[in-house]
Amino acid sequence: MKHPLKEGSREANYILTLPVRYRKIMSQSLAGANQSKVAIKTKCLSCTNMNQTEITECRVSICPLWAYRPYQVKKGAKKAPIDVLKAAPTTEISV
Numbered sequence: 198m199k200h201p202l203k204e205g206s207r208e209a210n211y212i213l214t215l216p217v218r219y220r221k222i223m224s225q226s227l228a229g230a231n232q233s234k235v236a237i238k239t240k241c242l243s244c245t246n247m248n249q250t251e252i253t254e255c256r257v258s259i260c261p262l263w264a265y266r267p268y269q270v271k272k273g274a275k276k277a278p279i280d281v282l283k284a285a286p287t288t289e290i291s292v
């Protein structure tokens with residue numbers, strides 16, 4: 198780490214506003230942990246206001262971090278089955 202986060206500093210106060218589950222990783226990132234993976238993950242989390250689903254579904258393909266963002270659905274992963282009843286047209290087609 199480059200520097201520890203000082204109590205009462207802007208960074209430390211920001212950490213306290215985050216959900217508990219993200220505080221450690223954001224602290225590591227802001228303290229200069231030399232891990233690009235951590236930096237990318239925390240940037241994406243802050244970009245989406247700590248919403249993993251938004252990261253997974255991020256469509257900003259022109260973002261330099263897009264290809265490296267966490268929580269991507271791996272290729273070959275099964276997609277949720279389409280609900281046939283919901284996918285069916287709601288109006289009848291007359292011939």
Ligand code: SF4
Nearest residue numbers: 241244255257260263
């Ligand atoms: S990849 Fe998407 S979620 Fe991550 S920083 Fe870029 S725009 Fe934000």
